[in-house]
Amino acid sequence: MKKLINSVEAVEEQMIQGLVKSAPKKLRKLECGNVVVRAEKKENKVALVSGGGSGHEPSHGGFVGKGMLDCAVAGAVFTSPTPDKIFEGIKAVATDAGVLCIVKNYTGDVLNFEMAIDMASDEDIKVDHVVVNDDVAVQDSLYTTGRRGVAGTVLVHKIAGAKAEEGATLEEVKAVAEKVIANVRTMGMAISPCTVPAAGKPGFELSENEMEIGIGIHGEPGTHRDKIATADEIAKTLLDKILADIDYKGREVVVLVNGMGATPLMELYIINNFVQDYLAAAGVKVYDTMVGNYMTSIEMAGFSLTLLRLDDELKKLYDAPADTPALKR
């Protein structure tokens, strides 16, 4: 394992410290743990709390700030944070307008957030949550855990964050978050694995001509392994799966071409070149495109594609100002 770190034990805390120190006027770390909040608590609005394991940088701490999150709780690498830390985060940012937790659909995240929400409710904090499940690589079914939450979460942060900033009620913010969730779909792939610092070795191994299709964001293997193909072929595979899931035809979308951490921007742009042409040919109108590292898996090389189907409300909120380390508008 070759990493630019100081010690395996210190990774999460030094990373959060480093993030906060990059914007000390805007961000603050809670004493109790790796919980990032806005330096100045915003009153009179619904507070947005997100989080999950570390290793997805800039998610989630990088999206704390005006127009997006109020708080991000970071667990150990790829391990959802514990209820007590989430509870501290909720307490720190809770307002009379209430708190909305944005949870990605993983058993661990859901269970820990649920327990934290119980703890907050017990203290009469008004708190609700939404569960993001945008990954079309895994089948949705009543009998399983359902789809995973992946890069689409960033768009939930953006849009629910804008709604909250507008002064909407908890119910309204939750409704718009649910609307994003209903309209956002993602699928990802990897050409090289990542290494959890504490594990010391990669989560899986791929030979020179192999790739994993349908990966999540925790370094796990994907739904299947395949022979590596061209960027265009791979992008087509992912897009076809997304486009088959809900009807995008004739609709306006936001495209997110997301790098998994070690993918050079050069490759993400090459992928975007295909994506734009393919969507145009499929009769899908691109309203805006984001290309970069938004929801990563440490130093995994690979990418995910996300499409968010828009309506006027979502467009307006997508365009609304945001001032966070990782997303400015």
Place this chain on the structure above:
Amino acid sequence: MKKLINSVEAVEEQMIQGLVKSAPKKLRKLECGNVVVRAEKKENKVALVSGGGSGHEPSHGGFVGKGMLDCAVAGAVFTSPTPDKIFEGIKAVATDAGVLCIVKNYTGDVLNFEMAIDMASDEDIKVDHVVVNDDVAVQDSLYTTGRRGVAGTVLVHKIAGAKAEEGATLEEVKAVAEKVIANVRTMGMAISPCTVPAAGKPGFELSENEMEIGIGIHGEPGTHRDKIATADEIAKTLLDKILADIDYKGREVVVLVNGMGATPLMELYIINNFVQDYLAAAGVKVYDTMVGNYMTSIEMAGFSLTLLRLDDELKKLYDAPADTPALKR
């Protein structure tokens, strides 16, 4: 070589196409080659032209837009563009106020830009240039080619771009660019190499416990190889070299913690955690910090640290609005 590309020959063009298609309302590609310009030509201001080899994404095309560049010319990977393409770029954005070319100090870049500037001057375009040489890893000497231009170039783009946007004259824009150059210093390192697509294999090899110190941005080996150390120790090595070069004590600086392409943001934040503490202890006041991939070497893992010493003018211009794919303010 494992890359998300379509063919080695198509890398540069598809990449530039993908960039432009990510912001079609703001960017345009010239027909003649991999030259990115603002979608709408800005008249009545000095036009800024930059460029160099491809492989440094988001540099340079990602910095075209309001408040920064008017044009970026991309050569083959790690190979400076040819004079004819640079000339086309200059012609496309030239205004009566003139053109300033921002060139990094590499023989290839300097020679090709010089020839292009000759061609433009022959056609009575008012054009001048500055040469960025911020890399303290290599000694400055009258008898050598001098220092390389590396990540500090991004700050030259930002600040000279803001000055030009204000409507300053060519002489004024050049003067402020020179001021940035006089005050900006960078040093970088790598823990893994990168692969030029056309070459098909990495530029050098490092064993599990080795690193290269004093690398440039073209995948070349550094000034020396060393046993790998902790993030803090490495950051100290680079900072000490930078701090020894010009006097930063008691001054305000911009800090740029720049990833080389495959470095996870997690590690850049861990590095920043040390940098901020170390600068505070050294009596250097941090005005603002940028952490991310700004001047990369394809999929190299490593980072560079840049310090820019500020005065009131530079602070104001650094803070001025910018609206480009890779930098918004």
Place this chain on the structure above:
Amino acid sequence: MDNKKILEIIAAIAKKIKAEKDFLTELDNEIGDGDHGINLARGFKSVEEKLPTFADKDIGAILKGVGTQLVSTVGGASGPLYGTAFMKAGNVCKGKMELTDAEFVAALDAAIGGVKMRGKAVEGEKTMLDALCPAYKALKDGIDGGKDLIAALADGIDAAAKGVEYTKTIIATKGRASYLKERSLGHQDPGATSSLFMLQTAFEVLQRG
């Protein structure tokens, strides 16, 4: 079984989990995200550190304390699940300084109920329940049939071990491994394995007497 014995079992489980950290992580690498051993080791290390403060507490308080500690240090799926298991077991042992065999069985039942409730899972979904449920059944059958705790627990461990083997033959429908569908076949579930380790350790401590 008195509170000292319970503390002894907990201490032994902590030791065992730390020793099996890499193995459990390796299993989770195959069908999960490679952190199960790391997560549990982190949690049980902090439980170990807390143990002295539990010295004179009743069994309910001890188990509840262990559960709370696991919840706030393990994270992931297994943190709330094992945490809830210990807390629920603690509930039914409230105020007790000693447990009868039947009470021990009831505590395990409560623990399993906690996992099912929290994880919304049943047997056969390739989770820790596939070790815990068969173990419980064999243990209960043994006790009900007149065996002593050690003998019954020996049956329980055999059943849990079979359950772990069984997880190799089924597709996960809960937890992270469920995303792999067919690819989860052939691999044993990390959580079922850690459950087996805990039961085995309890057995060994009790057998030592």
Place this chain on the structure above:
Amino acid sequence: MDNKKILEIIAAIAKKIKAEKDFLTELDNEIGDGDHGINLARGFKSVEEKLPTFADKDIGAILKGVGTQLVSTVGGASGPLYGTAFMKAGNVCKGKMELTDAEFVAALDAAIGGVKMRGKAVEGEKTMLDALCPAYKALKDGIDGGKDLIAALADGIDAAAKGVEYTKTIIATKGRASYLKERSLGHQDPGATSSLFMLQTAFEVLQRG
């Protein structure tokens, strides 16, 4: 030497450079950025494609055309340098359909002058000049001493080859290799090597007659 021969030499150089692409790139990997062969191969491929349009042109126009083509396709340091070299050689051959031996020597001299001017470099800085300058000197000495062009060029090639060897013993002070300081020792300069290849190829074509 008529314009046909010049075209033949150019075509042969293009072939040679393409054949040595990987080797030149490998050399540049050691002390540069690993693109010298790629750069020159790209340039000479496009020169090759242009050659038919030069068929009936005079030598000056051919060399100038080659230079212009190199400048607009090679990029990097070697593009402007070799481009300028060919353009400057073209200048002194303007309008000529044939070259005397002395004119050939003068053309090489002009080419080298172009490299020195453009690159602000002199001999001994570990660049292409360390092949070109000794080659020129030996060639000129040979011609001045009464040797025929082939014999004199043979001397020139020997000198260039020695120059390439010499580059291994010195630290680069120009170009990208200069950043490596002592680390550039022991490695031959890619540009000097490509210059040697060009001279060798010219020699071989002329020798074939």
